[in-house]
Amino acid sequence: MFKILEKQVFSPIIKQFIIEAPKVAKSCKAGQFIILRIHEEGERIPLTIADYDREKGTITIVFQEVGKSTTQLGQMEAGDYIKDFVGPLGEPSHIEKFDGPVVVVGGGVGIAPVHPIARDLKKAGNHVIGIIGARSGDLLFWEDKMREACSELLVTTDDGSYVRKGFVTDVLKEVIEDKGKENIPMVLAIGPQPMMRAVCNLTKEYGVKTIVSLNALMVDGTGMCGCCRVSVAGTTKFVCVDGPEFDGHEVDWLELGRRGAIFKPEEQKAMEHHQCKCGSGCGGAK
Numbered sequence: 001m002f003k004i005l006e007k008q009v010f011s012p013i014i015k016q017f018i019i020e021a022p023k024v025a026k027s028c029k030a031g032q033f034i035i036l037r038i039h040e041e042g043e044r045i046p047l048t049i050a051d052y053d054r055e056k057g058t059i060t061i062v063f064q065e066v067g068k069s070t071t072q073l074g075q076m077e078a079g080d081y082i083k084d085f086v087g088p089l090g091e092p093s094h095i096e097k098f099d100g101p102v103v104v105v106g107g108g109v110g111i112a113p114v115h116p117i118a119r120d121l122k123k124a125g126n127h128v129i130g131i132i133g134a135r136s137g138d139l140l141f142w143e144d145k146m147r148e149a150c151s152e153l154l155v156t157t158d159d160g161s162y163v164r165k166g167f168v169t170d171v172l173k174e175v176i177e178d179k180g181k182e183n184i185p186m187v188l189a190i191g192p193q194p195m196m197r198a199v200c201n202l203t204k205e206y207g208v209k210t211i212v213s214l215n216a217l218m219v220d221g222t223g224m225c226g227c228c229r230v231s232v233a234g235t236t237k238f239v240c241v242d243g244p245e246f247d248g249h250e251v252d253w254l255e256l257g258r259r260g261a262i263f264k265p266e267e268q269k270a271m272e273h274h275q276c277k278c279g280s281g282c283g284g285a286k
Contacts, residue, residue, distance in 0.1 A: 002036075002085040005058060007078045010141040013065045014109060015074045016050075022057030024087045030116035031093030031213065031245055034059065035221045037084035038076070043069040046218045048113035048190070048244065049088065051145075059085075062112035062141070089221045090244050093117045093211075098185040101127040103175060104150070105168050105199055107191025108134055111142050113213060114190045119149040127151045129179075131171045137162025169198050181206040188212075189248065193257060200248035212248035214239045216256065231255050 006018040024034060033048045051060035065074045076082075095117075102121050106114035111132045122128045130150030134140040135158045147153045154171050155163040164171075168191075176184060189199040190213045203210040216228040216239040228239040231252035237243065 001081040001083065004076060004078050004080050004082065007076075010062075011139050013074075014062065014139060014141065015065070016060065016062045016112075016141075017076075019059045019061065019082065019085060020057060021059045021085050021087075024059050024085065025052045025054050025057050028052050028059065028088035029092035030095070030120045031113075032088035032090045033113075033221075033244060034061070034085060034087030035089060035218070036061075036073075036082050036086070038069065038072055039083050042072075042083065044084075044219060044221070045069055045073065046089075046215065046221060046240075048213060048215070049116065050112035051116055059087075060112075062109055064109045086221065090240060091242070093120065093188075093245060095120045095124050097125045100183045100185045101129050101151075101179055103129045103131065103172065103184060103187045105172060105187065105189040105191070106130070106132045106146070107168050107189070107195040108139065110189075110191030110195070110213075111140075111146065114188065115142060115145055115149055117188060117190075118146065122149060122151060129175055130154065131156070131168050131175070133157060133166075133168040133171070135159065167198070168195065169202050172199060173202060176203070176206050176208060181208055184208050186211065188245075193253065196248060197253045200251070200253075204249050210248040211245050212251065213244045214246060214251070214256065215244070 008016040130153040219225040223241040233250035
């Protein structure tokens with residue numbers, strides 16, 4: 001059992017937990033993920049590690065309530081225990097000193113997992129330009145942490161309710177044109193699939209290498225089930241063991257999107273049963 005030490009609510013749907021998991025904290029690196037299970041019959045939920053403290057033996061996760069399992073997770077409180085907390089899983093981010101400014105892009109809850117990567121890139125001696133964005137200002141979080149992790153930080157919101165109006169791709173285009181495409185060795189983007197795909201479409205036009213962290217359908221997290229397979233440069237890869245980071249220009253985004261939508265009807269039905277007040281699965285309509 002793994003204890004929730006702290007809970008922070010960023011918005012009605014975005015929550016942060018600090019979990020007591022000393023063995024995971026001792027071994028994890030930026031870019032890796034964990035898989036948790038709330039209880040014995042719970043769904044296995046993969047979440048990228050947002051932060052860690054080796055001395056305290058803690059792991060920080062940030063998640064958005066999008067279905068039954070993440071909604072149940074969000075209803076837990078500090079002092080509660082999580083049944084399983086497995087990790088670190090996946091390959092860590094490749095950290096090196098690049099020749100030129102590195103750009104990291106975090107969209108929505110993707111701001112959290114991009115944070116430790118930006119921090120390690122900066123520690124490696126890089127000039128890190130951070131771009132973070134959300135649909136609105138009330139969904140934006142960790143601005144202070146990202147300012148500390150990056151050399152400079154640019155913030156945007158889709159609706160213009162905070163700082164400036166625009167998408168992260170609008171800001172990224174400005175940065176590339178300002179710095180010169182030949183001077184930016186790498187862009188790393190983490191966020192919703194449409195955002196990462198849009199970033200890749202943009203950077204491909206400029207010929208700028210782009211790494212993305214994929215959050216595919218996943219069951220065991222060890223490469224056995226094949227559920228998280230994705231086509232990269234025409235070759236089948238498994239997000240859990242080969243990733244989660246890949247060259248975004250080589251990802252088959254269309255296939256990835258189709259696979260991600262396979263269980264949408266079942267997810268909706270599970271959520272309706274969870275919300276039902278009468279026990280009939282009516283979704284709370286009665």
